Amino acid sequence: MAIYKAPKGTKDVLPLESYKWHSLEGMIRDIAAKYGFLEIRTPVIEHTELFLRSVGETTDVVQKEMYTFTDKGDRSITLKPEGTAGAIRMFVENGIYSEAQPTKIFYLNCPVFRYERPQAGRLREHHQFGVELIGSSDASADAEVIAIATEIYRTIGLKELAVKLNSIGCPKCRGRYQDALKEYFGKHLDELCETCQTRYQTNPLRLLDCKVDTCKEIAKDAPHTMDYICDECKAHMDELQEYLRIMGISYELDPMLVRGLDYYTKTVFEIVSGMGGAQGTLCGGGRYDGLVKELGGPQMPAVGFGMGMERALLLMEQRGIEIDKPLRYELMLLSMDQSSKMKAFELCCSLRQLGMKVDCDHMGRSVKAQMKYADKIEAEYTMVIGQSELEQNAAKLKNMNNGDEAEVALDPQKIYGRIRA
Numbered sequence: 001m002a003i004y005k006a007p008k009g010t011k012d013v014l015p016l017e018s019y020k021w022h023s024l025e026g027m028i029r030d031i032a033a034k035y036g037f038l039e040i041r042t043p044v045i046e047h048t049e050l051f052l053r054s055v056g057e058t059t060d061v062v063q064k065e066m067y068t069f070t071d072k073g074d075r076s077i078t079l080k081p082e083g084t085a086g087a088i089r090m091f092v093e094n095g096i097y098s099e100a101q102p103t104k105i106f107y108l109n110c111p112v113f114r115y116e117r118p119q120a121g122r123l124r125e126h127h128q129f130g131v132e133l134i135g136s137s138d139a140s141a142d143a144e145v146i147a148i149a150t151e152i153y154r155t156i157g158l159k160e161l162a163v164k165l166n167s168i169g170c171p172k173c174r175g176r177y178q179d180a181l182k183e184y185f186g187k188h189l190d191e192l193c194e195t196c197q198t199r200y201q202t203n204p205l206r207l208l209d210c211k212v213d214t215c216k217e218i219a220k221d222a223p224h225t226m227d228y229i230c231d232e233c234k235a236h237m238d239e240l241q242e243y244l245r246i247m248g249i250s251y252e253l254d255p256m257l258v259r260g261l262d263y264y265t266k267t268v269f270e271i272v273s274g275m276g277g278a279q280g281t282l283c284g285g286g287r288y289d290g291l292v293k294e295l296g297g298p299q300m301p302a303v304g305f306g307m308g309m310e311r312a313l314l315l316m317e318q319r320g321i322e323i324d325k326p327l328r329y330e331l332m333l334l335s336m337d338q339s340s341k342m343k344a345f346e347l348c349c350s351l352r353q354l355g356m357k358v359d360c361d362h363m364g365r366s367v368k369a370q371m372k373y374a375d376k377i378e379a380e381y382t383m384v385i386g387q388s389e390l391e392q393n394a395a396k397l398k399n400m401n402n403g404d405e406a407e408v409a410l411d412p413q414k415i416y417g418r419i420r421a
């Protein structure tokens with residue numbers, strides 16, 4: 001009877017399930033390596049100020065969703081609500097901007113915390129994979145980042161993918177667009193939800209992705225960014241689409257796509273699964289050319305994305321994509337009495353030294369029960385050791401898959417040779 005339960009919105013990875021994570025992690029590492037991205041690991045906690053500066057004080061993430069607390073030294077600390085701010089903080093703090101550029105980094109299994117309503121199927125702690133490509137303002141960098149995300153989902157086995165794309169402009173042209181938005185939404189101010197009334201004042205771009213139906217209806221006819229962005233932003237977007245065509249990645253322009261974080265400039269994108277109606281967002285990202293400077297570094301452009309790993313695993317399960325369960329034990333050594341158990345234990349140790357996955361009885365079970373257990377956990381081979389086996393210094397090695405038996409000396413090298421042959 002469990003007295004304690006994991007906090008709402010968190011999830012354990014159970015012993016018989018962790019291989020699924022390993023499989024996904026391995027696949028992601030292989031892909032990241034092909035593109036030359038190097039792993040970083042940053043702390044789970046950061047100073048709250050970091051997220052106010054980067055994610056933005058008026059965003060939903062900062063205002064409603066962060067896990068923030070005051071530590072014993074009276075500092076305001078926050079559990080990471082996303083991966084990019086910590087990565088860029090690391091980049092600036094360690095002077096990585098003075099190394100050879102571009103900088104290509106990724107984080108894997110990065111815990112991310114958002115105080116969200118768990119009934120929406122969302123976790124309050126989930127894990128992200130993300131990449132940041134820093135130092136290049138070229139559209140090929142945006143394209144490469146999108147290519148990695150796409151390749152991951154394709155490798156997982158998701159065939160019907162689409163990239164949703166938009167440009168939210170740069171500091172030079174965004175003001176012009178925000179004015180146009182304010183002019184448009186100003187006419188509908190009374191009809192907007194309460195949150196949007198505030199957004200209208202503080203963050204008009206966010207008016208475009210309100211989930212309230214009445215707001216959505218109004219947003220439909222709002223002016224599009226693409227009609228307001230400057231020539232440079234437009235050229236960047238055109239070039240990116242060219243690269244996507246070269247890679248054969250299908251995309252659609254979505255003028256409603258703005259993403260909920262303030263640091264984005266120019267490109268924003270989401271990768272969605274499924275075509276038409278039942279689309280689900282798999283990952284999102286974009287360009288953030290001002291963030292390195294904002295966090296105290298030099299002016300350096302950057303682009304990246306983050307993807308939820310639980311989400312990817314869930315999708316694999318829903319699509320019936322099989323993950324091979326790794327073999328846990330090549331050999332289970334069974335013993336009939338105490339002295340044969342000692343021998344089994346000794347062999348076990350020697351075989352592990354040789355690199356074999358092997359175990360012996362730790363439960364004091366009967367041979368019959370040991371055999372049942374070996375069968376249940378799908379050991380590849382078993383070997384029963386009793387008094388007569390000790391006398392003859394040999395025992396029968398049984399292949400559990402086909403029942404074949406062979407007499408083998410109680411010698412680690414011989415056993416190893418027979419199983420690995």
Ligand SMILES: [Zn+2]
Nearest residue numbers: 170173230233
């Ligand atoms: Zn611009």
Ligand SMILES: [Zn+2]
Nearest residue numbers: 193196210215
């Ligand atoms: Zn609204």
